[in-house]
Amino acid sequence: MRVDATHNCALDIMSNPQEIARLLAEPTNYTYNELSLIGSSCQHIHIPRLTEAEYVFYLHLITLLSAIVTAIAIYCIIFQSAPSMGKFKLCLLTLQSWTFVTDFMLASLATPRVFFPIIGGRPLGIFIKLGITVPVQLYVGFGCFGAMVASIILSFLYRHQVTVNQDNILKCNRWFQICVMIMNYVILSNALLPALFTSPDSQLATKIEILRNEACPAKDLLHPDSYVLQSSVDRLFPYFCGLVVFVGCQCAFMGLHCSWILFFSTLTTKLSKKTRKMQAKLLVALVAQLAIPTTLCYCPMAYFAITTLVDHYWQLGYWICTGTGILSSLFTIGVCWFIMNKHTLKQKTWKKLEYQMILLRVFFDVLTSITSGVYFLSSMFTLSYSEVIPFDVSFMIGLISSSLIEMRSYLAVVIAIERSCATIFSIHFFRYRKKVPNISIIGFIITMGIALCVVMFWYCELKLPLKEGCTNFNCAAPTCYQDYHAVSKTVYSSLNALFSGILCIKLVSLSWTHRNIQSDLRKANLLSLTDGLSTLTFELFPAMLFTKGIVDFNSIGPVFGVLRQIGRAVEATVMAKLM
Structure with a gap:
């Protein structure tokens, strides 16, 4: 989508340093007016929603909640889980640890504000205040996320290897499993390197080109801390789709094979009824642990990213x-x-x-x-x-x-209220509760x-x-x-x-x-x-x-x-x- 000719003419002066300085001096908290580089046609899209202070506060609050949930999860894994879980506890601890590190990195250390549909953004977190460059923040952030995804694959791999029989062709030795996991951690932790190596050489020139071609770019695109990772999605889109397929195929294959063995196969006789039931519960728990954040977090994020790139008003x-x-x-x-x-x-x-x-x-x-x-x-x-x-x-x-x-x-x-009273004042509750007719409630x-x-x-x-x-x-x-x-x-x-x-x-x-x-x-x-x-x-x-x-x-x-x-x-x- 390109802007009208009048808007293009107005944007031609963006290369003027004085004009850039004037634009940078304007408010940047999603506020737009007739003096901004964004035309009035964008008012219905870019409306005042959150100030930067509120945005940072909410993300820091997510870090606090994540810390509390992680502490409870680690306590349950170490002290409240059954001894029969064995080394699966280490897999869960690894996954929970990397999940918290990823939350902490994205919500507090980097705190990015993404400039959809532009492949770029502006960090607002602790790292930018310490002077750490944006490419380093991107590499560390995506590296933590990649390690978290690799930990998910580790959990599926452990469940799969524990479930399959010793004589199964898919039963792998210890060193092969270690090599598979090292490969996953290396690939996924460094998944952003191709994008970083092919990022634009001149950030200012790329930003000005985006201003000329994008109808409603972010207000603070010209801010010194803003960073454009790629000028177009076409170059690396197949690469990231391949990564998604690479991860999805591994988890789907191991999960489906375990499900077949535990729930459907009548040929498996070497698993006792008790062991089969325990392994099924652990597999269901692992799937639920992934399904909840995927459904409530990652799917909405993917939807908003895709629909924003395609069309703001996709129904x-x-x-x-x-x-x-x-x-x-x-x-x-x-x-x-x-x-x-x-x-x-x-x-x-x-x-x-x-x-x-x-x-x-x-x-x-x-x-x-x-x-x-x-x-x-x-x-x-x-x-x-x-x-x-x-x-x-x-x-x-x-x-x-x-x-x-x-x-x-x-x-x-x-x-x-009734349950609280029944638990705290049990004797008095049952004595007086019968005197309150349900019809009044x-x-x-x-x-x-x-x-x-x-x-x-x-x-x-x-x-x-x-x-x-x-x-x-x-x-x-x-x-x-x-x-x-x-x-x-x-x-x-x-x-x-x-x-x-x-x-x-x-x-x-x-x-x-x-x-x-x-x-x-x-x-x-x-x-x-x-x-x-x-x-x-x-x-x-x-x-x-x-x-x-x-x-x-x-x-x-x-x-x-x-x-x-x-x-x-x-x-x-x-x-x-x-x-």
């Missing part, structure tokens, strides 16, 4: 987001129906006080999943066939779904759901038909409704997290003193903690991040609803396993 993101929401809704409905059928019609678990509110939550999960799935589906039809299903219809379905979700969220708070949560509709149509005075240009509920909802919903969400999410934290501390203290907990009480507590963790991960944290405008809702789709539905699917799976 594939909307279809992926909405399709994921529909699949998550169907999965949640199936699992929750299984739980309801098993524990209400067959086992009569609902008669136990510990499970009554939890099973009511499952019932609300079914209702919210149905309405959410219908909303996602209607949104897709509205986007393609607005004359058949107007957006007003999708909006009303979304409002009904939001009301049910509000009821379910406050029910989760009630469960968290149901009335409270229904009232909180109806309040959303009252705020929408009475306080905010919403009128139909709605304004054009929105493709999801959050975009079309009035500002006063969003403010009320944000406060409400903060209240129930914070209360859920607070009482879940109290419950977690109490359970840890009971475990530390080796006190036994009744089986039903323990299961109910774990189910409540699962909901609290899901609310924190899939609702509270995304809400805090998205309110800063980092994600464009108009192009991505119903992000909040999809993330929430994924959380419900995870909860339902854990619940089915625990119960």
